[in-house]
Amino acid sequence: MKAKRITMLGVLTAIAVILSFLESFLDFSFLAPGVKIGLANAVTVVLLFYGKRLDAFAVGVCRVILSAVAFGSPVTFMYAFAGFILSFFVMLAVGKLNVSPFLVSVAGGIFHNAGQTAAALILYGKAMLAYLPVLLLFGCISGALIGVLCALLCKNKNIKMLLE
Amino acid sequence: MVKKKEIIIFAVILCLLTVWVGFSALAKTEGSKVAVTVDGKTEIYSLNENQTVKLPRNTVVIENGEVFVKNAECPNQICVKTGKISKAGEQIACLPNKVLVEIRK
Numbered sequence: 001m002k003a004k005r006i007t008m009l010g011v012l013t014a015i016a017v018i019l020s021f022l023e024s025f026l027d028f029s030f031l032a033p034g035v036k037i038g039l040a041n042a043v044t045v046v047l048l049f050y051g052k053r054l055d056a057f058a059v060g061v062c063r064v065i066l067s068a069v070a071f072g073s074p075v076t077f078m079y080a081f082a083g084f085i086l087s088f089f090v091m092l093a094v095g096k097l098n099v100s101p102f103l104v105s106v107a108g109g110i111f112h113n114a115g116q117t118a119a120a121l122i123l124y125g126k127a128m129l130a131y132l133p134v135l136l137l138f139g140c141i142s143g144a145l146i147g148v149l150c151a152l153l154c155k156n157k158n159i160k161m162l163l164e
Numbered sequence: 165m166v167k168k169k170e171i172i173i174f175a176v177i178l179c180l181l182t183v184w185v186g187f188s189a190l191a192k193t194e195g196s197k198v199a200v201t202v203d204g205k206t207e208i209y210s211l212n213e214n215q216t217v218k219l220p221r222n223t224v225v226i227e228n229g230e231v232f233v234k235n236a237e238c239p240n241q242i243c244v245k246t247g248k249i250s251k252a253g254e255q256i257a258c259l260p261n262k263v264l265v266e267i268r269k
Contacts, residue, residue, distance in 0.1 A: 027245075029240070033243075075260060100170055102174070124201070127266050128255075131255075134188075137178075140174075144174060144178075
């Protein structure tokens, strides 16, 4: 059982890093610098949905660190980490309200960008607040798109079998 | 699996955020000064005066009431791609080089 869990987490981390890598090709920087759609968050949402909070957190942290080392920078790491931490705990709270993965993902998308803006405020001062409305709107829309994906993934019987 | 109530909650949040984005876009006014911050130090330039500001890793150009970053030594080139800005509150950020160009009233 232990070996299965370790293998599962390794595979899920790899999937999350690959999703991060793929979305780094999607350029939304005309909206605000460093905007991403958050594909890798699907892994976190699915794990949270099955009640594996510690696993979701561990896979998320590893994904953020590995992505930054492989194709990011210390600055992108700080943004991604701040965004992940805030979105994770908000998703944890929203997940307890007995809602579907869709709404959890929407909350995650919005608060990921709120966390990033908070990091930018510390680094660059209050001028970065100008990006907040656009970032939150984008987080809401991308969170919804990823949320549809999450809802489909959570319904899948094979995934259910693997995670339980 | 996604309940109707959740779609409504999502729609309400989406509408609120859209309204907020709309208002913040309408609230933009003409600017007159350009604040260039490099690594925490800010220099102010006039927006109405054509000039080129050379920074260690970026070149900022002020031309005909508009500002843009002409070139940058960074991998992503986000600041160059941002293009021209002219309204108060608009910004160009180069995160890797810690450069922030901002228009002020």
